[in-house]
Structures are given as structure tokens and as C-alpha cells.
Amino acid sequence: MKLATCSYSSSPTSVTLARPRFSFNIFQLSSSSSSSSSSTAARQPRPAMVSARNYAHAHYLPPWFSVAPMMEWTDVHYRTMARLISKHAWLYTEMLAAETIVYQKDNLDRFLYFPPEQHPIVLQIGGSNLENLAKATQLANIYKYDEINFNCGCPSPRVAGHGCFGARLMLDPKFVAEAMSVIAANTDVPVSVKCRIGVDDHDSYNELCDFIYKVSSQSPTRHFIIHSRKAMLNGISPAENRSIPPLKYEYFYGLLRDFPDLRFTINGGINTIDEVNAARKAGAHGVMVGRAAFNNSWNTLGHVDTAIYGAPSSGVTRRQLLKEFEAYGETVLGKYGQKPNVRDVAKPLLSLFYAQPGNSLWKRKADAAFMHCTTMKSFFEETLVAIPDFVLDAPVGAPPSGSNDPFSNIHTLLPPPYESREQELQYA
Known part of the structure; x- marks a missing residue:
């Protein structure tokens, strides 16, 4: 299936750049453990059979839990806070358009730099021009991301409409396979695709399987992050696209059954650690959490290392963080001149005291302080008086409870097994 409104470049570029090692060390973390207990590991679902390329970052624990890439949210400042709370969660950048990376090649730190403590970290890129995807991948190599993810799921009109990429690319799996081949040819780290379960009326399970089959069989892609809602590109906003299309977790678990040689991470509607563990118990190789990891960062990320990875608690308090x-x-x-300012840097902290005494007053004081504070020290001196000491000095408490296990009966709801139309797809 072709896109009538998009014009793709189809001339892959394969150039390798030298990749010097960074020596930045902005801050030290206080987390105390780097491995999970053997008893916890024994309970984890068996990993998918994938190529050695996809285990190039074996010195990190697997991506059983990751924070979704979110535009204007998961910037370097958020990721700094997130890593202070969780040592093992996999972090994703905001989506960066390949064109931005290419056109800003003399100003790349502003877009690609991150403190080395943020590993493991994945760069998400978007685009519909193969040459720019190749160049962007080459330019990003110097920053030593642990994986490169290609966005095939964003429903924003700026991306899927005028930009001709994001979720719209699910309608052209042949191009996505070409793009993934180009990205993989220009990096030595694993590559992955983040997509929806469908687009507009192209939302059947077989169509999703056709997309997965074609991309995986014609490119090195072995890891797919599946947002378990379809994208609706006509008439609803990106926010509505996160709630109006129904969740179809049965599609995700159907993929696990029908593509046992691939690795799948589930995304969409999962908000608590209990739900993360339930999804993994049902067989998901990994779970990606979005808004809950931003809007309730302390209670969400604070339990990742212990409840998911089996590591001892760091005991860190909000005051220490x-x-x-x-x-x-x-x-x-x-x-970078007048940027970032105190508001930019402190923005992710506004969710740190979610549902705690003093939270509303803290936010009001923060809004006022953003108007005149020019240092982080002065910002904290002016605002933290709103938060009681017992909140500042308490370690992470018990995990918040999730809903009833949404995956308890999922295997009774699976769609009929996929039968690939191999010959037809090969030439589509």
C-alpha cells in the first residue's frame, strides 16, 4: 500500500563515523545495586530468540520497564530526575526528526547530549527521507545511545500529516523496512520500531501482522514497541488518540504467539507497577509506561528497581534527589544563551510531590518563582518551604495498587492465528 501524499527518498547512505567516548560526569547517583537477584530473574518471562545484535548492550539489565518517549516531556532534564529515582528503567528521548539532527549538525549538543548516567537510553527518531535518516543516525553515533528507535506511532497532524511520518508510515511497511535497514546500516547498536496496532480503518489484526512480518523479514528489526490502540488521523487530537481508540491488548499478545522469534514491548493504558508485572506475567517481554511515569514519577519510577528488577531499594529520599x-x-x-532557564530545568519536578501534603502550594510557589529565580538554589529556597519535612525525608513507600489484572484472561481473547501471505507480501 502506497502513500499518495508523501515523497520518499530511496537512496540509502552507509557511512561510518568514529565514535569517541565521552568523559562527562555531571552528578553521581546514590542507587546501590546493579543486578537483580537470581530468584527474581528466575521468575521473569523467557526472552524472545533474537540475534546477537540485539544484545549488544548486555551489560545493562533488560528493558523490562521503559519510559515512553513523550514530546516536550522526556527531555534531558526529566531523564536526569528519572535516573535519580530508578537506576534500571530504560529511558527514551523525545522524538527527534531526522531533519532536525541533520540541519542542526553544528549545534547537536542542544538536541542529543545527555549525561552518561542516563544510560541505558534510547534515541527515538522520525522521518520519511532515507538519506536524512542515514545522516541523522551517523551524527547520533558519537553520543553513544544504547538503541535507536524509529517512530511509526505518533498521530500528531504535524508529524503524520504534513510531516508524512509517524503513524502514517504503518500504511507503508515496505518503506519502514527500507528505513530500518538504512538506520541499522549506519549504527552498531540495536534498532527497534514503535508503532500502533493500526491506522484509521486499517485496524485488523491481520493488517498489523502484515506490517510486523514485512518489516521484520526485510530489515534487521527484531524489537517492536506496540501501543495497543490504533491511531486515528482524521479529526481527533494526539491527546484524544491516547484515550478514544479502545485498547486491544489481545492484538499484542497475538503477536507474541504468532512471531515467537521477535521481541515485543507493550505500551498503552498501563499506569502502575502491579499492572506492569501483570503484563509481564502474561508474557510481555517488556512494558513501556508513559504519562504515569511523568505525572506520578516518584511512586511509579520509585518501585521499578525493586518490584521489577529485584534490586535492593536505594533508600533515596526526595530531599536527597x-x-x-x-x-x-x-x-x-x-x-545555550538564555536557555535552558529555571522553568525549563525544573519542569519535571512539578510531579514529584503528587498527592502529597503541600503539593498544591508547592506548585503555586513554583509558578511564582519561575518569574524571577535565576538559580536552582534560589528556586528551591523559595518553594520547598511548602513541603513538610516528613515528605521530603521519606523514602519511597509501598507501591500504589493497580486495577484488577487487565491481562488475567487475555489468552482467551486472542484473535485467530496469523497466516502470512508470504508471496503476496514479498512483492507488495
Whole structure:
């Protein structure tokens, strides 16, 4: 199936750049463990059989839990805070258009730099021009991301409409396979695709399987992150696309059954650690959490290392986290002229006291402080008086309870097994 409104470049570029090692060390983490217990590991679902290329980052624990890439949210400042809370969660950048990387090649730190403590970290890129995807991948290599993910799921009109990429690319799996081959040819780290379960009226299970089959059989892609809602590109907003199309987890678990040689991460509608563990118990290789990891960061990320990876608790408190974050913030304020400012750096902290005493007052004080504070120290001095000491000095508490297990009967709801139309798809 072809897209009438998009014009793709089809001339792959394969150039390898030298990849020097960074020596930045902005701040130190206080987490105390780097491996899960053997008893916990024994309970984890068996990993998919994938090529050695996809285990190039074996010195990190597997991506059983990851934070979704979110535009204007998962920036370097959010990821700094997230890593102070969880040592093992996999972090994703915001989606970066390949054209942005290429056209900003003399200003790349502003878009691609991250402190080395943020590993393991995945760069998500988007685009519909093969030459620019190749160049962007080459330029990103120097920053030593642990994986490169290609966006085939964003429903924003700016991306899927005028940009001709994001979710719209699911309608052209042949191009996605070409794009993934180009990206893989220009990096030595694993590559993956993030997509929806369908687009508009192209939302059958067989059509999803056709997409997965064609991309995986014609490119090195072995890892797919599946947002378990379809994208609706006509008439609803990106926010509505996260709630109006129904979740169809049965499609995701059907993929696990029908593509046992691939690796799948589930995304969409999963908000608590209990639900993460339920999804993995049902067989998901990994779970990606979005808004809950931003809007309730302390209670979501704070249990990842212990409840998912089996690591001892770091015992870190919010006060300790903020001290580390203050040191980080002072090093980056005004790094690019007037940006970032205190508001930019402190934005992810506004969810740190979710549902805690003093939270509303803290946010009001923060709004006022953003108007005149020029240092992180002055910002914290002016705002943290709103938060009681017992909140600042308490470690992460018990995990919040999830809903009833949404995956308990999922294997009774699976669609009929996929029968690939191999010859037809090969020439489509």
C-alpha cells in the first residue's frame, strides 16, 4: 500500500563515523545495586530468540520497564530526575526528526547530549527521507545511545500529516523496512520500531501482522514497541488518540504467539507497577509506561528497581534527589544563551510531590518563582518551604495498587492465528 501524499527518498547512505567516548560526569547517583537477584530473574518471562545484535548492550539489565518517549516531556532534564529515582528503567528521548539532527549538525549538543548516567537510553527518531535518516543516525553515533528507535506511532497532524511520518508510515511497511535497514546500516547498536496496532480503518489484526512480518523479514528489526490502540488521523487530537481508540491488548499478545522469534514491548493504558508485572506475567517481554511515569514519577519510577528488577531499594529520599538535581541544574542553566532557564530545568519536578501534603502550594510557589529565580538554589529556597519535612525525608513507600489484572484472561481473547501471505507480501 502506497502513500499518495508523501515523497520518499530511496537512496540509502552507509557511512561510518568514529565514535569517541565521552568523559562527562555531571552528578553521581546514590542507587546501590546493579543486578537483580537470581530468584527474581528466575521468575521473569523467557526472552524472545533474537540475534546477537540485539544484545549488544548486555551489560545493562533488560528493558523490562521503559519510559515512553513523550514530546516536550522526556527531555534531558526529566531523564536526569528519572535516573535519580530508578537506576534500571530504560529511558527514551523525545522524538527527534531526522531533519532536525541533520540541519542542526553544528549545534547537536542542544538536541542529543545527555549525561552518561542516563544510560541505558534510547534515541527515538522520525522521518520519511532515507538519506536524512542515514545522516541523522551517523551524527547520533558519537553520543553513544544504547538503541535507536524509529517512530511509526505518533498521530500528531504535524508529524503524520504534513510531516508524512509517524503513524502514517504503518500504511507503508515496505518503506519502514527500507528505513530500518538504512538506520541499522549506519549504527552498531540495536534498532527497534514503535508503532500502533493500526491506522484509521486499517485496524485488523491481520493488517498489523502484515506490517510486523514485512518489516521484520526485510530489515534487521527484531524489537517492536506496540501501543495497543490504533491511531486515528482524521479529526481527533494526539491527546484524544491516547484515550478514544479502545485498547486491544489481545492484538499484542497475538503477536507474541504468532512471531515467537521477535521481541515485543507493550505500551498503552498501563499506569502502575502491579499492572506492569501483570503484563509481564502474561508474557510481555517488556512494558513501556508513559504519562504515569511523568505525572506520578516518584511512586511509579520509585518501585521499578525493586518490584521489577529485584534490586535492593536505594533508600533515596526526595530531599536527597533534589540536592543532586540542584547540582545538575546549576551546570546547565543558560548553557545555550538564555536557555535552558529555571522553568525549563525544573519542569519535571512539578510531579514529584503528587498527592502529597503541600503539593498544591508547592506548585503555586513554583509558578511564582519561575518569574524571577535565576538559580536552582534560589528556586528551591523559595518553594520547598511548602513541603513538610516528613515528605521530603521519606523514602519511597509501598507501591500504589493497580486495577484488577487487565491481562488475567487475555489468552482467551486472542484473535485467530496469523497466516502470512508470504508471496503476496514479498512483492507488495
